[in-house]
Amino acid sequence: MVRDIALGQYFPGKSIIHRLDPRVKIALTFVYIVFIFIASNFQSLGIMVALVFGILLFSGVPLKLYFKSLKAILFVVIFTSVLNLFYGGGTTLVRLFGFMEITTGGVINAVFITIRIVSLILFSSVLTFTTSPTELTDALERLMKPLKVLHVKVHEIAMMMTIALRFVPTLLEETDKIMSAQKARGADMESGGFMQRVKALIPILIPLFVSSFRRAYDLAMAMECRCYHGGEGRTKMKVLHAAPRDAAALAFTGFLCAAVVFCAVWFPPALS
Amino acid sequence: MPVIETKDLTYTYGEGTPFCKTAVDHVNLSIEKGELIGLIGHTGSGKSTLIQQLNGLLRPTSGKVLLNGRDIWAQPKKIRAVRFQVGMVFQYPEYQLFEETVLKDIAFGPGNMGLSAAEVERRAREAAELVGLSEQLLERSPFELSGGEKRRAAIAGVIAMDPDVLILDEPTAGLDPRGRDVLLSQIMSYHKVRGNTVILVSHSMEDIARIADRVLVMNSGRVEMFDTAEKVFSRDGELEKIGLRVPEITKIMAMLKSRGWPVATALTLEQAVRQLIPLLKKGAHHG
Numbered sequence: 169m170v171r172d173i174a175l176g177q178y179f180p181g182k183s184i185i186h187r188l189d190p191r192v193k194i195a196l197t198f199v200y201i202v203f204i205f206i207a208s209n210f211q212s213l214g215i216m217v218a219l220v221f222g223i224l225l226f227s228g229v230p231l232k233l234y235f236k237s238l239k240a241i242l243f244v245v246i247f248t249s250v251l252n253l254f255y256g257g258g259t260t261l262v263r264l265f266g267f268m269e270i271t272t273g274g275v276i277n278a279v280f281i282t283i284r285i286v287s288l289i290l291f292s293s294v295l296t297f298t299t300s301p302t303e304l305t306d307a308l309e310r311l312m313k314p315l316k317v318l319h320v321k322v323h324e325i326a327m328m329m330t331i332a333l334r335f336v337p338t339l340l341e342e343t344d345k346i347m348s349a350q351k352a353r354g355a356d357m358e359s360g361g362f363m364q365r366v367k368a369l370i371p372i373l374i375p376l377f378v379s380s381f382r383r384a385y386d387l388a389m390a391m392e393c394r395c396y397h398g399g400e401g402r403t404k405m406k407v408l409h410a411a412p413r414d415a416a417a418l419a420f421t422g423f424l425c426a427a428v429v430f431c432a433v434w435f436p437p438a439l440s
Numbered sequence: 441m442p443v444i445e446t447k448d449l450t451y452t453y454g455e456g457t458p459f460c461k462t463a464v465d466h467v468n469l470s471i472e473k474g475e476l477i478g479l480i481g482h483t484g485s486g487k488s489t490l491i492q493q494l495n496g497l498l499r500p501t502s503g504k505v506l507l508n509g510r511d512i513w514a515q516p517k518k519i520r521a522v523r524f525q526v527g528m529v530f531q532y533p534e535y536q537l538f539e540e541t542v543l544k545d546i547a548f549g550p551g552n553m554g555l556s557a558a559e560v561e562r563r564a565r566e567a568a569e570l571v572g573l574s575e576q577l578l579e580r581s582p583f584e585l586s587g588g589e590k591r592r593a594a595i596a597g598v599i600a601m602d603p604d605v606l607i608l609d610e611p612t613a614g615l616d617p618r619g620r621d622v623l624l625s626q627i628m629s630y631h632k633v634r635g636n637t638v639i640l641v642s643h644s645m646e647d648i649a650r651i652a653d654r655v656l657v658m659n660s661g662r663v664e665m666f667d668t669a670e671k672v673f674s675r676d677g678e679l680e681k682i683g684l685r686v687p688e689i690t691k692i693m694a695m696l697k698s699r700g701w702p703v704a705t706a707l708t709l710e711q712a713v714r715q716l717i718p719l720l721k722k723g724a725h726h727g
Contacts, residue, residue, distance in 0.1 A: 342535075348497050349536040352528040353597060354520055354552030371548065374538035378583065 179297045183228035184413065186298045190307035192414045193295050196421055200291050203428050204284050209438040212431035213283060219424055220287045220294075229297045237293045238286065245285050249278040276438055301333035310408060323399025331387070339380065346375045441509055442470040443604055443637050444494060444526070449503035451489050463489040465661035466503070471639070473604075476631050478652030478669065479641045482683035486661040487641050491607050494639075495526035508604075524553055527603030531610045533594035537582035542573065542593050545582050549601040567600035568593075570630055572622070588619040592626075599630065605637040606630070612647060620644075624651060645687045649673060649707035657684070674705050 180186075185193075200216070207213040224234060238245075256273025263269055296304070309326035316322055350371045351357070357368045451464040463486045471477055481487045492498040493505055496512050496519040505512050512522045527549075530536070539545035547564040555563070568578055571592040577585065582593055595611065608627065612620040628651050631638045642648050648655060648669065655672040657665040659682040665672050673679070676686040676694060685691070693706045693715075701719065706712035 345530065346536055348492070349528075349530045349533065351497060352495060352523055352530070353536075353549040354523055354601070355548075356520060356552065371536075371538045375535055378538075379535055 177233075177296065178300045179229045179233060180300075181228045181298065183226060183298065185223060185227040185294060187411075187413065188298075188417055189408055189410050189414045190299050190303040191311055191408060192410065192417055193299055194304075194307050194311060196417065197292055197295050199421060199425065201288060203425050204287055206432055207428050208432050209435045211435045212428045213280070213438075215424055215428050215431065217283060217287055219421075220290050223294050224290060227294050227298050229294075233297065234290055234293055238289060241285070241289055245282055248285065249282045252277040252281050280438065302330060305330040305333070306404070306406075306408065321399075323402070327399075335383070338383075339376070342379060343372065343376060346372050442506075443473045443508060444471045445469065445506040445509075446494075447504040447506065449490070449493060449505060450501050451486075451493060451498060452501045453489075455501060463661055464493065464500075467661075467663055469656070469663065469666065471605075471637060473637055474635050475637055476628075476651060476653045477637070477639045478648035478655045479639055479658065480643070480645070480648055480655060480684055481658030481664075484660075485658040485682075487658050488609065489661075490658065491528065491609060491639065491641065494605070494607060495528045496522040497528070520552075524549075524601050525603055526605045526607065527598040527601050529595050529598045529606070529608045529611060531613060532591075533598075533611075534587065534590035536597075537590060537594060540581060541579050542582050542585065543568070543578040546578075546593060546597045546600050549597050553601065563600045563602060564596075567596040570599055570633070571596045571626055588615055588623075591615065591619075592623065595623075602634075603636070605639065607639045607641070609641045610643065611640070612642065612644065620647070627651070645673070645685060646689075646708075649687045649690065657682075669707055670705055673707060 200220075204213075204216050207216050224231065253270050253274045254268050256271050256275075256277045258272035258274070258276075260269045260271050261275070299307075305326045308329065309322055312320070312322045312325070347357070355368060355371055357365070360368065446467050446469045449464055449467040449469075450462065452460055452462045454460045465486070467490060479487055479491070489498065493500050496505075499513060499516075507522060507525060512519065537545050539548060543561075543564055546567055547560050550560045550563045553560075565578070573589065573592055573596060577589065577593075582590060585593060591611070595608070599606065611627065612623055615623060624647055627638065627640065630636075640648070640652065652669050654667060655665070655669045656663065657672060657679070664682060665675065665678075673686045673690050674694075676691060679686055686694075687707060689706055689709050689712045693703050693712055697703050703715050703719070706715060
């Protein structure tokens with residue numbers, strides 16, 4: 169039920185992708201996002217798709233989990249691709265209601281956008297499946313360090329993210345428990361109209377809020393007891409070190425990006 | 441006729457995945473009306489999974505739960521009615537409080553049953569009295585109460601539904617010694633006044649020994665023993681093997697017996713004292 173959310177969950181493992189430096193993984197994810205939009209024809213897009221599938225296989229995470237995270241965004245994919253069917257030039261294929269036209273360009277647009285979104289989700293799933301939340305925020309903190317010049321509270325932001333991520337499973341479990349307890353008192357969450365269903369949430373949300381605040385106070389107290397006072401002068405127990413494999417990953421991606429740019433320029437664009 | 445019966449009750453978590461785990465394994469039970477059952481077992485022995493199936497919060501993977509002779513899943517749409525008949529108090533039930541006043545919170549359960557407003561209030565007030573919450577507390581916000589009072593208010597919320605069977609999961613966890621004593625004697629008096637079946641899950645062997653008619657011992661999803669408290673706690677070797685123990689005083693008496701003292705098994709301090717005082721007065725000793 170509530171636990172079926174696969175998006176953004178860590179799957180422990182020892183694959184090469186798992187062992188990459190998290191900073192490199194985050195940077196590569198950004199590079200991927202940029203290049204998936206640079207890829208403007210099927211040749212260049214093919215390279216990007218091949219890359220993401222190669223990484224999926226190397227990640228050692230069961231493919232079932234990737235499908236699960238895709239399922240979560242299925243609606244978004246269908247919605248955007250259907251919408252795209254109606255935008256684009258080319259010859260008209262079908263005419264609906266007199267004014268809506270599905271064109272060849274629209275179909276290509278729809279296919280393109282679907283491939284783009286799916287690859288994006290798959291790539292970022294690789295990041296979250298193979299990187300533990302702590303590594304992730306650690307790397308983010310390190311990557312955002314230059315922003316300190318602009319007085320951005322980098323450490324505090326990273327700490328908040330760590331805590332938020334840490335408490336997602338805890339709160340889910342808590343929600344499950346409270347739901348069971350209220351169901352045991354005859355709360356009916358499965359039937360009734362919209363307003364009734366919203367009302368049925370009150371007995372769950374209030375206890376959840378109360379316990380979240382209690383947890384927050386307890387956590388703040390526990391952190392203070394261990395002399396936490398923010399990021400000033402704080403050192404790391406596990407300092408991130410880039411290894412040769414990280415350089416290799418960067419070089420390989422660099423090579424593919426060059427290939428994508430080459431294909432995008434050499435072959436005619438598929439999008440109108 | 442037993443009030444609750446289970447037939448080959450089995451529950452498997454994550455069936456069909458590599459992580460599947462059978463938490464309750466072919467359990468056959470029969471509990472009579474008016475019994476006070478103590479349920480013990482090591483963490484992960486399947487106690488919670490078992491009790492959640494008894495009131496239809498979990499649907500068995502296979503097997504049946506019979507309530508007054510009828511399969512509770514015969515009509516899945518009417519499962520709510522089962523939850524009113526088998527009241528369930530979860531661990532740390534005070535975290536489920538949400539209403540503006542204690543009275544309204546206690547009335548949540550009976551309110552869901554579709555009773556008249558007057559009847560709901562009557563039941564709520566009666567339940568509050570049973571757990572010893574005073575009149576003036578009922579108009580306060582549940583979040584203003586002390587820990588022990590919150591716990592009792594939450595229990596009252598379940599009692600107010602007037603269930604045939606009341607299941608309590610570790611009701612005394614986290615209470616101070618006085619709070620536990622008070623709560624336990626309230627549970628006993630509820631059991632006496634209403635004559636209903638009570639199933640009490642506890643890690644405290646002392647509590648179980650004090651109040652249970654029969655003790656159900658679970659181990660890795662199976663029923664290990666189900667007998668009178670006296671008989672169960674006389675098998676201390678077996679209990680220790682599955683990560684449980686017997687009450688301290690029972691152990692002391694067993695040790696005395698093994699050293700030749702003419703004593704019988706005792707489950708509570710009072711029982712032990714009654715046996716030991718005359719012995720000490722006589723100065724009887726095996727020499």
